[in-house]
Amino acid sequence: MITGATSVYGIIGNPVSHSLSPVFQNRAYDYLGLDAVYVPFLVQPDGLVGALEGLSRLGVKGVNVTVPFKELVVPLLHELTEMARQMGAVNTIQFNGDHWVGTNTDGDGFWNAMMDLGVSSEATCGIVGSGGSARAIAMGYASRGGKKLRMLNRTLEKAHRLKRDIQLWYPLLDCEVASIGDVGVLQGCDLVVNTTSVGLGGGSQGLMDMGWVNHGQMVGELTYGAPSEWLEAAKARGGVPFNGRGMLLHQGILSIEFWTGKRVPMGVCEEALRGIF
Ligand code: ATR
DSSP: OOOTTOEEEEEEESSOTTOOHHHHHHHHHHHHTOOEEEEEEEOOTTOHHHHHHHHHHTTOOEEEEOTTOTTTTGGGOSEEOHHHHHHTOOSEEEEETTEEEEEOOHHHHHHHHHHHTTOOTTSOEEEEOOSHHHHHHHHHHHHTTOOEEEEEESSHHHHHHHHHHHHHHOTTOEEEEEETTOGGGGTTOSEEEEOSSTTTTSOOTTSSOOTTOOTTOEEEESOOSSOOHHHHHHHHTTOEEEOTHHHHHHHHHHHHHHHHSOOOOHHHHHHHHTTTO
16 A cells, blocks of 8 residues: 555666566565555656656655666766676665665676576686676676686677776686687586677577587576577577576665665565566
């Protein structure tokens, strides 16, 4: 029941109507006994500043941030956690009156999901892509003491830039980058994650030669619909598949904890999405 005292949280993005966050966030508040709701806010690309100002003035307590605003919100905030500074991107904002604090739970969300699957922080990690998601996963990996990272990208310069940025924070990280054709560097990685947008609309089959996949290697992607052709090819070679569902839920659980100090069990969020995916 919504009362005069109900706290409002939400997500800003464009598009945002596809977001599953409202489904499990609202269930989480119920479980935690919080008088709070979580709603989607569609923000126009030129409306970000006004939207943040409006949300803050209306007493909204916090929002998640999704595409295309994760980097754009950074200069508009008053305080960033170290994780947000490392990533140069924010997925969670807390409005404390006129003081807006940004953090980023994407990297920890991904690695918490991997821990659920039994992956240790000692694992050698391969990342395909060098965009925002790759940055979050790579920084999260290094921040947890990960030691050996391999990164492939179509645009090699972008992978080099990401490597430089990561090593500014984590100079001891053994990080090798290669162009997307040099798949040999993925051989021996305990875990490989495809962060490119290629699988989204199909056509991921031609992304790369899949000869590097070993039996029992964890191989996954960040989408949570039907597996891409890329993932199917990895499975056919003995890869153990995962998708972005665990990361989605864990980043949300961490956002709730950032806002409220309360931690909702994974099972509660999973239950909320049962039948949806
Ligand atoms: P996100 O925030 O989801 O990571 P992004 O920052 O736009 O999205 O990054 C998209 C990634 O997908 C990039 O690594 C991009 O490679 P480039 O740096 O070469 O652009 C990769 N990508 C997108 N389309 C691709 C394609 N057709 N083939 C290979 N890589 C692709």
